[in-house]
Structures are given as C-alpha cells and as structure tokens.
Amino acid sequence: MHELVRRLYPLCRSITGDGVRATLDIVGEYLPLQVREVPTGTRVLDWTVPQEWNIRDAYVADASGRRVVDFAASSLHVLGYSVPVHRTMPLSELRAHLYTLPEQPDLVPYRTSYYQPQWGFCLSQNTLDALPDGDYEVRIDSTLADGHLTYAEHVVPGQVTDEVIVSCHTCHPSLANDNLAGIAVATFLARELAEQQPYYTYRFIYAPGTVGAITWLARNRVERVKHGLVLACAGDRGPLTYKRSRRGDAEIDRVMRYVLVNSERPHSTHDFTPYGYDERQYCSPGFNLGVGSLTRTPYAAYPEYHTSGDNPDFVSADAMADTLAVCREAFAVLDRNRHYVNQSPYGEPQLGRRGLYDSLGGRSDAKEAQLAMLWVLNLSDGTHSLLDVAERSGLPFDTVGVAADALRDAGLIKA
Amino acid sequence: MHELVRRLYPLCRSITGDGVRATLDIVGEYLPLQVREVPTGTRVLDWTVPQEWNIRDAYVADASGRRVVDFAASSLHVLGYSVPVHRTMPLSELRAHLYTLPEQPDLVPYRTSYYQPQWGFCLSQNTLDALPDGDYEVRIDSTLADGHLTYAEHVVPGQVTDEVIVSCHTCHPSLANDNLAGIAVATFLARELAEQQPYYTYRFIYAPGTVGAITWLARNRVERVKHGLVLACAGDRGPLTYKRSRRGDAEIDRVMRYVLVNSERPHSTHDFTPYGYDERQYCSPGFNLGVGSLTRTPYAAYPEYHTSGDNPDFVSADAMADTLAVCREAFAVLDRNRHYVNQSPYGEPQLGRRGLYDSLGGRSDAKEAQLAMLWVLNLSDGTHSLLDVAERSGLPFDTVGVAADALRDAGLIKA
Amino acid sequence: MHELVRRLYPLCRSITGDGVRATLDIVGEYLPLQVREVPTGTRVLDWTVPQEWNIRDAYVADASGRRVVDFAASSLHVLGYSVPVHRTMPLSELRAHLYTLPEQPDLVPYRTSYYQPQWGFCLSQNTLDALPDGDYEVRIDSTLADGHLTYAEHVVPGQVTDEVIVSCHTCHPSLANDNLAGIAVATFLARELAEQQPYYTYRFIYAPGTVGAITWLARNRVERVKHGLVLACAGDRGPLTYKRSRRGDAEIDRVMRYVLVNSERPHSTHDFTPYGYDERQYCSPGFNLGVGSLTRTPYAAYPEYHTSGDNPDFVSADAMADTLAVCREAFAVLDRNRHYVNQSPYGEPQLGRRGLYDSLGGRSDAKEAQLAMLWVLNLSDGTHSLLDVAERSGLPFDTVGVAADALRDAGLIKA
Incomplete structure (x- = not known):
C-alpha cells in the first residue's frame, strides 16, 4: 500500500481533470475499475458538474528567471482550480494571490477555489519572507473548460444485491494521509473481498469529495445501499477513530464498535458531525x-x-495495514450478521436427537458451542441479529456464527 | 421589583377577598391586568368557588385591653379564613385556637382553614410563653359570605395563538419570597416581553393557589397552552431550582436545562413531584x-x-433580577425554537452559489456560522428542533438560530 | 423446611420413575398435590415423553464380593438412566463406565444419560484410585420401559384467573440445594398463600427439569400465566441472586428488584441467560x-x-427461611400492584371534602399518607402501576397501596 501511495503522490488531483484520470489508471493496475465520465453541466442533485480543470505548468519567477515557486516541485503550490494567468507584477501586488501558513512557516498549505474564478500560489511563509521586493513573472498554464467529472467504481458481487459501499475521495493533490492512504486501503480491501464469495455486494467508490459523492448519489440506486464506510486519513500513526453514521445505531456503527472494542486496539468513537468527508453526503x-x-x-x-x-x-505501512485489518474484521462480522427466526420457538428444541448436544448430562462445563446454540435459539425472534447474540452472551461472534450455521443446517432457524 | 414586594407585603391576601383585589390594583400600576371575578358557588372542575372572606380587624387583648396579638401588626396573626368571633375566654380555653412554632420560637407561623369553619390566631412561641393565665378578649372582625374569587391575566400577543403561560400565586398574606417575589418577577418579565414581538402569545396568570389555578383551568382553552412556567420563591438568596413538568421532557424542561447549564449558574433540577405550587394542577x-x-x-x-x-x-433584589434573567434567557430560546424541514435534503445544497459559504476551500478553520448551517441542514428533518441542533453540535443556540434564519431566507429550510 | 429436605434426600429421583412419585408423596403430606402422569411417547412440543426409568439396586463388587461402589449408599453412584447390566469385567474395561471428579477427589459427581442408552457409575477419584486391578462384578438392576412422566401441581385460587406460577425441578437424585431446597421453599410458600385470599391464582409446579417443564407447557393454557418464578438452589448460605426474565423488564423483574433493593439484603441481579433451570423453557x-x-x-x-x-x-434452615421471606415480600407487592386510572384527572380532586385531606393548611409537614394520595392521583393514567408510584415517589409500597385503597374506595381511581 505504501508503494501505491508513493506512486500517486506527485499527481495533481482535483475535483476534475487528468490528474484524477492518471490516479485511477494507476489504481487500475491493482484492481479493475469502471471509470465514469460525467459531462460538465450535468445537474446532480442541487449541484451542477463544473468545468474541467487541467494544468500543465505554473510558477512564480524572479527577475533573473529563477522559479521561486514551482508547480513542478509540488502540486500544492498552485491554488486548485486557478484560472490561467501570465503576467509580471510587483511582489506587493502579487501578495494578494499568495497563501501561506504563518503559524507553520516551513509548510505549504493546500488551498482551492472551485466555484469562484481566482488564481493563486501556495508557498511556505519562509519562502515568502525570503522574497525580495521587485517584479515577478507569474504564470499558470491551466485550462478551465467543458469536459467531465471522473470517478470510478469496483464492484465485488455478492449473494444478494444489497450493497455495502466503501467510499474514498480522490480530489486532493499531493496529500498522502488525506486521500491516498484511504485509496490504498480501499484498493487492497477490494482485492481481498474479490477472492471471497461475500454475502453482500461490495461497491468501492473512488470519487472527488463533495461534488463527486453527490454525482454518485444522483446517478445510482441508493436504496440498494444498506451499509457503508468512508475511508480517509487511513495511514497516519494515530489510533483509529470511528465516526458513527447520522443514525448513530446503524448496523455498521454497531459492528465497528464491536470490532474496535473486542480487538482491544486503542481507538475512539464519535457521534456523527455534518463535516468531515463524504459521510456528509451519504448521511x-x-x-x-x-x-x-x-x-x-x-x-x-x-x-x-x-x-x-x-x-x-x-x-x-503498519498503520495502513492496521486500518485494513479492522476493515477486514468488521466486514467479516457485517457480512455474516443475520436476523434469524427460531422455527421451534416454544420451549427448547431437542438438540440431542439432532446430534447437536452432548448426551452426557450433569456436567457444569457446558461447552461454548452449546451455549452459543442456546443463545441463538433464544434470541432468534427476528428482532435480534447474531451481533446482538454475541454482545448479549459475551461469546465471540465467530462462535455464535458457527452455532447459527449448525442450527440453520438443522432447519431450526431461518434468516 | 423589591419596591413592589415591599408595597404588597402588608396586604392580607387569601384565596378570595379584598386583599387580593388590592394586590392586583398595585400590580396594575406596573402592568395592565384583566381582572376576573368568579362568583361563589361556581363549579370549577372537581371544586366549587368558596365564599369570599374579608377581614377588617382581629386581636387578642389582655385584661388591661392591651392587644397581645394584633392583626394590624401582621396579617399572619390570624388563621386564614377565620370565622368571626368576639368573646372573652381564659387562656386555657384560648390555647386550642393558637398556632405557634415551638421549634422556631421567634417566628409566627402561617396557617389557614379554608374548608373547615374555624377561627384562630398565629403567634410566636415566645409571645405565647409570656402570656399570663387569665381571661382574654378575642375578636376577629371577618365576614365569610357569597362573593367572588378574583384572579387576573396579562396577555402579550404573539405571532401565533399558541400560548406560553407564566403563573404565580396571589393567596399568601404577608409572605415575601413565597408569593410576592414570584409576582414581582412575573410582572417585570411581562413588561419586557410586551416590548418585543414574540412568536408565542404569553399569558401571565395571577391567581390564588390551587382553587385559583383550578378556576383558570376550568374556564380557559387549555389546548392552546404549549409551554408554561410556575414562578414561586423567586427571591431568596439560594441557587435556582427547576422542577420539570410531569412529562419530564417537555420543551420547557429541555430549554430550562439548556439555559441553566449553559449559563453556568449554580442550580439544581428535579423531577416532577405532585406537591409544591400550581404545577400540581397544570400537570x-x-x-x-x-x-x-x-x-x-x-x-x-x-x-x-x-x-x-x-x-x-x-x-x-439581586436574586429577583437573576431569576428574571434566567426567565428572559429561557424564553429567548423557547420563543425561537423551531422544527425546520430541509427543502433540499438529498446531499448538501450548494451553499456557495447562494453566498452562504466561503469560496476558498482547504482551510480547516471553518467558521462557526458555516458549521451551524451544516448542522441545521443535516438535522432539519422535522424531528429535531434548533435546540436539538445546539445541543448536538455544541454551538451556541444563538449561532444556530442565526444560521437557521439565513437558511430559511434562502428557502433551504421551512418551519 | 430442613426436615423436608432431609426426608427427600435419599430418594433416587430422575426425570421419570418411582423416585419422583415417592418425592411427591412426601411433599403431599405438607400440601395437597394434583399428580399428573403423562404416558411415554406423548409428543410434548418438540420433545417426546421418554421411557420410564426405575432402579432397584446397583453396585460394583470386587472379587471378594465387597461392594466398592454401592447405589444403596447414595443414589448419585449410578449414572442416571443407566440401562441394566450384569457382568464381570476387568477394571481396565470398567474404567470407560466410571465417572469421577479428579479436581475434587473426595466428591462423587452427578451424571446422567437420558437420551443415549448407556450404563455407568459415579464415584470419588479417591475411591477409584484405591481400586486394585482385577475383575469386578458390575450390576445395575434397572428397567427402562414404557410408563409415565410424573409431575404435580398445587393451585391457590385467586380473585382472578390470571396466574402466577412458581416452578421447581424434581429430577435430581440426592442433591439438596439443587432441587430439594427449592421444593421446600415452594411448598411452604404455597401453604402461606393458601391461607390468604390472593388477587392472582398461584400455581405451584413440581416437575422434572427441561422435559417436565416442556410437558407442562405443552399441556396447559400458558396465556393465563402473567408472572412467574423458578426456584432453585434456594438453601445455600450465599446471598440471593435474581435472574431477570428474558423480557428484562417484566413486572416480576421490577418487583424482585424493588424488594431486594429495599430489603437491604446483600444480593445480585443478572440479565437472562438461556441456561440454568426451567426459565429456559418458560422464557x-x-x-x-x-x-x-x-x-x-x-x-x-x-x-x-x-x-x-x-x-x-x-x-x-436460615437460608431457606430467608429465600421464603423474599418470595413472601415480592408476592405481597406483585399481588397488590395495579394500574389505576384517575377518574377525576383534570386538576386535583378536592380531597378535603371527601375526608382525605387535613383541613389545616400552611403546614409544611404534609403527611406521608397525603403525599401518597397525591402521587397515586397524579400517576394514575393507566400507564403507571403502584410500583411505579412507589419508585417515583420514594414512598414505601405499602403506604402507596393504602393510599390507593382509600382513593379507590372514594371512587377517585379505578383499576
């Protein structure tokens, strides 16, 4: 995954343009993608697909022709969606187009202006402070023209058409944690799921933030989406954070809590807030x-x-592997979590004659597997899921799942 | 407010009579009142309006004619609703008609006998202990006759006919905190609201306890009452106490908790109990x-x-001003608290093209005003009020209210 | 109760057979019982009544004819439901039929094999270790044949046909706490209730575990059962433990919590689990x-x-008396717990003219009885029981019950 991050890092992504296409091309080497192109001007919910932005070069050069700010060095140096410009102007005039972080003078900020025509450069405060007064040549060789918004999908077909979506944003230029780590984890997660025969259909969505998710929502059968996860900031060295859906008690919320608590990883969980990533749109x-x-x-x-x-x-790499592992564990629970109905709900069914119960009575060390069967039978009234059973009983989800499989095979419960 | 308390203090109020009328006359100098007179014998719910009680003089005089207990000194000295009496009797016989507080020997108790014909005097234990044996003249120059029960209202009209009631009792004689402070705070609160154009119609009720509130309930369109507050003991130096409605989660309960917690005043809140003041009747x-x-x-x-x-x-005076301030703050929230419905609930609406969003992207210091708009949009599904938004978001109610106004003006939400 | 335990202890009970009948005969000396006999082969829910097992003698004898394991010494020594056997075999072969507790080498385990035809002996590890190699005569003089499953009931008729069941198991051989203490407490509880005129009909069920409860459930009008308690392990010296019904908030759960908490006994309460005693079947x-x-x-x-x-x-004996006392207290609450509806719910009814309220007003030491009436009136909206009133008000249940009786007699509330 770290290699994928490194390969994608230099590309100048935005909400549209060839940087997004190049990104999807590289991801496509790891995972087959269906790439969708949506024309400029298309109405998507309350929004309209904007013009496509492409950029070839951009710089600020001093009187000697030396590039003091250079897009070739980092895609962050240009204000996203900058309109083309080629002029010479004094530093005093240029300053209104320069973005810095005075509190973090070594770092270059990331700034955009998608919906107001502007141009600008981002640079470190230190670089700016070192610039002498005088005239500078500024050039942004960009185009803003009718074109397309580009997003991609990868679908892992399941036994049912009910879907789990995994969504990551693809619109940030040279930013690794905020963008690329999520792309990398999603991609490797999709590869793993493709090797299984999952219950749900899993749809991976690679789309620019906000307008991309809105475009996806406008063009798809959202009623199929039963569960989902937005992946972002998936690679830094901090502990995991799960932000619940707006519902707060959706099945994915329950599953993530269960997996995070039971895995004994340091982590935190938070209620939904309407800012952050594309959960804003899905929720x-x-x-x-x-x-x-x-x-x-x-x-x-x-x-x-x-x-x-x-x-x-x-x-x-370790952090990304850990994020991937939690996704794997969570989807293993989610994918297997059913609401069963006991077909013999009056009294306990006689498990012994079905070979599901120890014949020797009186022992107090009843086996976990038998306890799990009793729990599944008792709570399978259509309102409790296997996850509920695991949580109520304190038994591992997998033990509960195995018990449910045995009872289902014996005809004692039905989903 | 303290002046009003001092002016009202000497009057001999009861559940009926001229003392109540005199009280309302003085309040009427501060605030126009509609005074209602309900005839003796009128059926009000399970009760009947009692005979009217009036008293001109009352005393216990010793053999020398010296008044050892004198109604003229304090209206507390006579048992409320005492029937007339004029007799001479030995102290031994008189004792059955004397009420004291042996545990608080300096203080005169307040006692009544509204529904059993009795007569009596209240005095301090010290006064009683100092009385020599011998004969005493007792006189209560009172009348108990058909008349009226008197209560008053002041209505501040609002944009809607849904009402908020503020109720205080007017039946206690010379008691300042338990009666007059509530009357004073209600009166000044009404004056402030009358200068505004509130959303709700606010109805201030000045009525004798129990039978007065019951009379009001029997004669009014209670279905208009959406919220209300009983004010009493509004002037002592202790911290504020809010007792929830019987419902426990009525909007007024939520608002009072919010205002008390956020104002960082020392305070306590309690569940409803069916004794106390006229919340007993309203609830x-x-x-x-x-x-x-x-x-x-x-x-x-x-x-x-x-x-x-x-x-x-x-x-x-400070305590009454503080009680008034909390009422003012609470009604400011209550009056503005709406349940909005997002008119563009699929994805976020594009705030930028409506001038409601910063055009410059990428900054992490999103302004509170923008966060408030996202919160209002996200939670405006008809089930969440602005107070819910404020509590969920942690943003100040006023910030949420301003955001809601902007979104409503842009047609994005509707009440 | 302890005498009853001692008398029942030697009998060889099982899920069927004469040991159960002998047990019920002795209980019948304390309490009249209706004994039910259900034929082998009867379908009961998912189960079938098994063949009846009876045993006259069983032993393992060494070459000298000395009984080294003897059923006559304790009914535990034979594997429950052992098929008949009479053979001589070397210890090495016999070992597969011997059950011990290596971790508790002094104790004889209790083991059964109801639904797989087997034979075996239970003995202490110490006894086993002391056996020299060599041939042993093994004999189990048992029969397994069509017959009956035996259970019994005692019904205390109430004012209504809604039932409270008290269920205890009767299938364990010489085990005192796990079986006999529950039988003893149930029996003495039934005797006490029979001397009262309870509101509910109380049905005491003495039945073998699992298949006995299932048989009872299959043959009775379960819809009449409103509340119930399974009694077991009722006599050891540990603190009381209440395990809630599957519902978790059934009235019996509320009552038991209330009684245990208010009695200030050390105790613990637990959520339902689908193993334990016959609550497995009822729940x-x-x-x-x-x-x-x-x-x-x-x-x-x-x-x-x-x-x-x-x-x-x-x-x-003390522990059994304590268990009995808690049952008595709990049923006193349960039996009196009603949902009343205030017949005068608009404002407070005038209690004074009904003689239910002190005529002297102004005193702050309102009596508990009056507070209880206000609480009952206020909460009697059909959704609150008297237990709710007791819990909300903090008043003793009995005080609340007395207040409710007075209000009911005055026609102010109806059940």
Missing part, C-alpha cells in the same frame, strides 16, 4: 444512509492536515 | 401540560418558609 | 413469559454443584 437527511467514517487521526485534527507535511513519510 | 394527568416550576430555594425547603421570617428582607 | 422466545429465577448462589457457581457435596448439611 444527508434525505438519504440518511447507514454509512460511517473510519480514519486514524480524524479530519483536521493533526497539524500536517492540508499542508505539505502530509507527505508519504507521514503515513506508515 | 394533573388530564391536562399534563408542559409546565415546569422555577424557584430559588424550593417549596418548604428553607426554615423561614410559611413563617414571619419570610419578609421583605429575606428576599434580595 | 423460550415463543412463550417469552414474565418468569424470573430466584436462587441463592446460582446454578453451577459453587464447587459442591452436582456433587455429593450438595447434601443436607450444605443447605441451611
């Missing part, structure tokens, strides 16, 4: 999907957030 | 109104309660 | 009855459990 009140958000250090909560400090060294 | 199970009770030290919880110790010096 | 999801389980030390939680250590000395 808008009209959709109100059961979609949570998994990060390590959350959105805007680390000093490197939206700066040049969020580079490939900021993310760790 | 009887048939009505079950969303009416709470605000006091400082609650009913019967201070040693001066229902004694001559509850005099104008016992209440403080 | 199976199809029935889901409001039946809890009262024990002292619970099922399988003491080292003497299902061993020869659970003998009459293990149970204490």
